[in-house]
Amino acid sequence: MNFYVVIIGTEILNGRRVDKHFEFLKNELAKYGHNLFASFVIKDDKELIIKTYEMIQTDKDAVMFSFGGIGSTPDDLTREIASNVFRNSNVQTHQKFFNDIIEKFGDEAYPHRIHMADLPPKSDLLFNPVNNMSGFSLDNRYFFVPGFPSMAHPMLTEAIKKHFSHSKEKFRKTLYAYTSENSLISIMKQVPSTIELSSLPIFVNNIPNVELSLYGEEENEVLYYFELFISELKNKNIEYKLM
Numbered sequence: 607m608n609f610y611v612v613i614i615g616t617e618i619l620n621g622r623r624v625d626k627h628f629e630f631l632k633n634e635l636a637k638y639g640h641n642l643f644a645s646f647v648i649k650d651d652k653e654l655i656i657k658t659y660e661m662i663q664t665d666k667d668a669v670m671f672s673f674g675g676i677g678s679t680p681d682d683l684t685r686e687i688a689s690n691v692f693r694n695s696n697v698q699t700h701q702k703f704f705n706d707i708i709e710k711f712g713d714e715a716y717p718h719r720i721h722m723a724d725l726p727p728k729s730d731l732l733f734n735p736v737n738n739m740s741g742f743s744l745d746n747r748y749f750f751v752p753g754f755p756s757m758a759h760p761m762l763t764e765a766i767k768k769h770f771s772h773s774k775e776k777f778r779k780t781l782y783a784y785t786s787e788n789s790l791i792s793i794m795k796q797v798p799s800t801i802e803l804s805s806l807p808i809f810v811n812n813i814p815n816v817e818l819s820l821y822g823e824e825e826n827e828v829l830y831y832f833e834l835f836i837s838e839l840k841n842k843n844i845e846y847k848l849m
Contacts, residue, residue, distance in 0.1 A: 607770070608643035608667045609635055612658055614674035614684065615753055616649040626755045627673045634759075634766050639773040643668075650674075650681045659691040669770070671762060674753035676741060678718045684750055685742075689726035692744050697724040703731060706738050732761040777825040779832040783839055783846040786814035793838050797831050800824070817849070 611631050617623045628645055635642065648654050655675070662668050675684030689697045703723040707715045725742050732741035732749065734757050741751035741761045746769050751758035783790070787805050797803045801822040808815045818835060822828045839846045 607640070607669050608665055609640055610643055610662050610665075610668055610670045611645045612655075612662070612670060612672040613645070613647045613753075614650060614655060614672065615647070616681075618647055619649055627758065630755065630759050631671055631762065634763060635770070638766065638771045639776050640770060650683065652683050652687065655683060655687050656691060659687060663691060668747065670748045672748070672750045673758055676722065676750055676752055678722050685722075685725055688744070688748070688750060692748055693726040693728070695727050698727050699723050700725045700729055700731070700742075703740055703742075706740065710738060732765060735760050774823045776821060776823050777828045778819060778821045779828055780817065780819040780849040781832075781835065781839075781846050782808075782815065782817050782849055783835075783844055784813075784815055785839070785842075785844045787816045789842060789844060790816065790818065790835060790838060793831075793834050796834065798827075801828060801831060 609631075611628060613625055613627050615623065615625075618625050625647060628642075628647075632642055646658055648658055659670075659672075662670050672684060672688075675682045685697055689695055700723050703725065704720065707720055707723055711719055722739060726744055729742040729744060730746075732743055732751060734740050734752070736754075736757045739752075739757075741749070741758070743749045743765065749762060749765055751761045787807050790805070794803060794805065797820065801820050804817075804819040804821070806817040806819075808817060820828050820832050836846070
């Protein structure tokens with residue numbers, strides 16, 4: 607699975623608010639051995655939201671968590687866009703959410719709040735423990751929650767636990783070498799796509815060093831390629847330390 611996060615909010619881009627979603631989602635997924643594939647922070651712009659969703663939809667392995675834009679104000683565009691992109695349909699009234707809005711707000715549900723119940727067809731509700739104004743999901747792959755962390759984070763904690771808590775164990779091996787990345791590129795090229803390679807250059811007193819990490823599901827495979835790096839360092843008399 608490729609996990610995407612889309613954070614919609616002009617107020618984050620212009621600095622009026624500080625994003626709290628990326629760090630939360632990264633840590634929540636990590637509890638079950640998952641990593642984020644991509645993260646986007648975008649403004650409340652209709653065409654930009656459409657293009658972002660369409661790009662993610664082309665990935666058959668995508669799981670998306672989208673924050674913001676599901677309220678009742680004119681800049682809340684997510685519900686209609688999600689319906690057009692992921693359902694090729696107009697929004698429809700979700701009866702349970704409709705009833706929840708009426709129960710909470712009564713006559714004050716009209717003329718605006720009631721439209722929060724206009725969702726893409728076949729939406730599943732995500733329970734909001736703060737005020738029962740739900741988020742929603744599509745196909746257990748695309749999740750849409752408010753921009754407020756107090757509401758959004760509990761919704762996704764439950765969704766991730768329910769749908770993505772079963773994952774294969776992964777293995778990581780890391781070393782720190784007192785050399786430049788260039789010394790190890792020939793070995794890097796041998797690492798297969800089944801292993802995630804991370805090479806982080808670090809300069810100490812203008813002298814290049816590198817932190818190198820391998821991460822994968824097959825422990826023996828990770829160890830095999832990790833030993834190739836160690837052998838290369840030894841052959842070149844380059845000092846290193848395991849981390």
